[in-house]
Amino acid sequence: MIRTVVLQVWSLWWREMKRFWRQPSRVVGAVLQPIVFWLLLGMGLNGSFRPPGAFPTMTYMEYFYPGVVLLVLLFTAIFSTISTIEDRRQGFLQGVLVAPISPLVIVLGQCLGSTTLALLEGAVFLLLAGTAGIKLNLVAALSTLGVMAIIGMGLSGLGLTIAWRMESTQGFHAIMNLILIPSWLLSGAFFPVAGVPSWFRWIMQGNPLTYDMGLLRSALYMGSSKMVSASSGPENITVSIIVAAIFTLFAFACAVTMARREASGVRA
Amino acid sequence: MDGKPLPNLSSVALVEREEAPCAVEARDLRFSYGRKEVLRGISFTIGAGEVFAFLGPNASGKTTLFKILSTLLPAPQGSLTILGYDVARSSATLRRSLGVVFQNSAVDTKLSVVENLRYHGNLYGLWGVELRERIKVMLDLLGLSESADARVETLSGGYRRRVELAKALLHEPAILILDEPSSGLDPEARRDFFNYLLRLRASKSVTVVLTTHDMEEAERCDRVGVLHQGQLVAVGTAGDLKRSVGGDVVVIKAQRPEMLQMKLQQRFGLHVAIVDGRLRIEAPKGHLLVAEIVEAFGSEVESISFGRPTLEDVFTHLTGQRFSASSDDDWSL
Structure with a gap:
């Protein structure tokens, strides 16, 4: 029983890997796009950036860097979501649904695949931390990877929740532009919470990605003196960990619920 | 049973299955x-x-x-x-x-x-x-x-x-x-x-x-x-x-199908259906019927054919509709 589940998860995961490597444009795009983003926006806004109070010396390139890490994770989740929608449109998913496999296992396999890709791409991007002025020590690098795994699972879960309901990729693009990208913009990835009007701050504080963002910043500065106040938001690390974990579990549970509905044919 | 994965049936159910496989x-x-x-x-x-x-x-x-x-x-x-x-x-x-x-x-x-x-x-x-x-x-x-x-x-x-x-x-x-x-x-x-x-x-x-x-x-x-x-x-x-259709199937194309349908019914006492604008008769000895029809109403017949029933004829026989003429509105999803 357990062996079968492991085998099923493994084969779903393995397929995600295979498909990723067989689409070279996806590999290159996934790594290059965020880097281009970071360089263009980072250099463009570097001059006009006023760093949050605690760090008068922080450049925008450095401030924006963790935000781009989050963007890398978000893009990977989005790619996996699109491939799930394609799977359904082409009929591949039906073949999975008639197999003796639980919807929970399907979602687990998909999320692990997507998270692995997110980690791989994130790790490549972490190599550039030095150029942003962030000195990564081993502890910081490892905790960053750990945090990326949690966030990656959450974003994949969110993406799959949407994907299992979507008929077309066009519909998904609308959701992406209306919800996912704005959530990223309002997470403290792009600009600090300090200095925005208070109603705006509330929106940011209600955004789960804000806590993912804070956790990521804390992890990148783990063990360095900047650590405590590096997080842009009002939150402390404990709150961030709790909110991020709850968000990940919640997103995963939603994706399983959607998959279960599809598997039982209710949607048909 | 040659080692293929059989369901785990209770012995009672198994007996039932063997009686009626x-x-x-x-x-x-x-x-x-x-x-x-x-x-x-x-x-x-x-x-x-x-x-x-x-x-x-x-x-x-x-x-x-x-x-x-x-x-x-x-x-x-x-x-x-x-x-x-x-x-x-x-x-x-x-x-x-x-x-x-x-x-x-x-x-x-x-x-x-x-x-x-x-x-x-x-x-x-x-x-x-x-x-x-x-x-x-x-x-x-x-x-x-x-x-x-x-x-x-x-x-x-x-x-x-x-x-x-x-x-x-x-x-x-x-x-x-x-x-x-x-x-x-x-x-x-x-x-x-x-x-x-x-x-x-x-x-x-x-x-x-x-x-x-x-x-x-x-x-x-x-x-x-x-x-x-x-x-x-x-x-x-x-x-x-196919045997249930009852003999051969004669299909006639006519300029005025309704008129010919009436005449054929009067003359031969057969059931004549109109399917998709053509007259359709199921009769045991189709080739003889064809000859008789042509003899009697030759001028009103554009073309006439007969054949052993196909599954398509079975469908028409059972439903009164042509198989391919069914609507395309897809219920099947």
Whole structure:
């Protein structure tokens, strides 16, 4: 029983890997796009950036860097979501649904695949931390990877929740532009919470990605003196960990619920 | 029973099965999408080892029936047992003994043939040496050995369908369910595919249930169930069904069909139907009737033909409609 589940998860995961490597444009795009983003926006806004109070010396390139890490994770989740929608449109998913496999296992396999890709791409991007002025020590690098795994699972879960309901990729693009990208913009990835009007701050504080963002910043500065106040938001690390974990579990549970509905044919 | 995965039946159920070796048993199946009733009380049994076709035009409910049999739709009203399992209760266990081939491709075109099979085998809990051997057997059986490492996207339609078949049979199901297996294939690939299907039935003793709108394909099956607007209007071997028509079928094209219909009924006392603008008569000795009609009403007849009944004639006989003339509004989804 357990062996079968492991085998099923493994084969779903393995397929995600295979498909990723067989689409070279996806590999290159996934790594290059965020880097281009970071360089263009980072250099463009570097001059006009006023760093949050605690760090008068922080450049925008450095401030924006963790935000781009989050963007890398978000893009990977989005790619996996699109491939799930394609799977359904082409009929591949039906073949999975008639197999003796639980919807929970399907979602687990998909999320692990997507998270692995997110980690791989994130790790490549972490190599550039030095150029942003962030000195990564081993502890910081490892905790960053750990945090990326949690966030990656959450974003994949969110993406799959949407994907299992979507008929077309066009519909998904609308959701992406209306919800996912704005959530990223309002997470403290792009600009600090300090200095925005208070109603705006509330929106940011209600955004789960804000806590993912804070956790990521804390992890990148783990063990360095900047650590405590590096997080842009009002939150402390404990709150961030709790909110991020709850968000990940919640997103995963939603994706399983959607998959279960599809598997039982209710949607048909 | 030769080591194929049989369901774990209680001894009582097993005795029942041996008395009537029945792969699928359906009683009064009903199914609706919202208020639209797509299946309207269907009952049938399919014997173990049989090749059974559900023949019907679009919107006859055959795709819905396929989805119910393959456990993709929730159990409908009525009772449905497959291999002794009540589908309403045990679809998870049942799925292990089902092999399903969809109308749309369910293989990953970015993966090679072997990779697809390995993926599918893993989903069914197969791995290691056993999986490798089964893949090899399947590739040989379906003539795919030489394309084993080719990516599916590089293969032709006929080959792809064979990969689907290999995939569906890899876990040695007791029942193979196929939705319109020949759609999208050219006639040669179609015949080819069906030959493979029959060969598999012979070597694996698997029960085959398929849906089709192709007469030729239906004729090659052991028995045919004719679906029309959500009802099963006839079940039997192709031969039996044709005999039920009653002799030959005479079809007349006339300038004024209604007028000729009246005259023919008066003169010969036959039932003359108008189907799709043509007069249609079922009569025991068609060739004699043709001669008589031409003699009497030659000037009003544009063309006249007669022939032994085909399954298409069976459908018309049963429903009063031409098979292909059925509406295209798709209930099947």
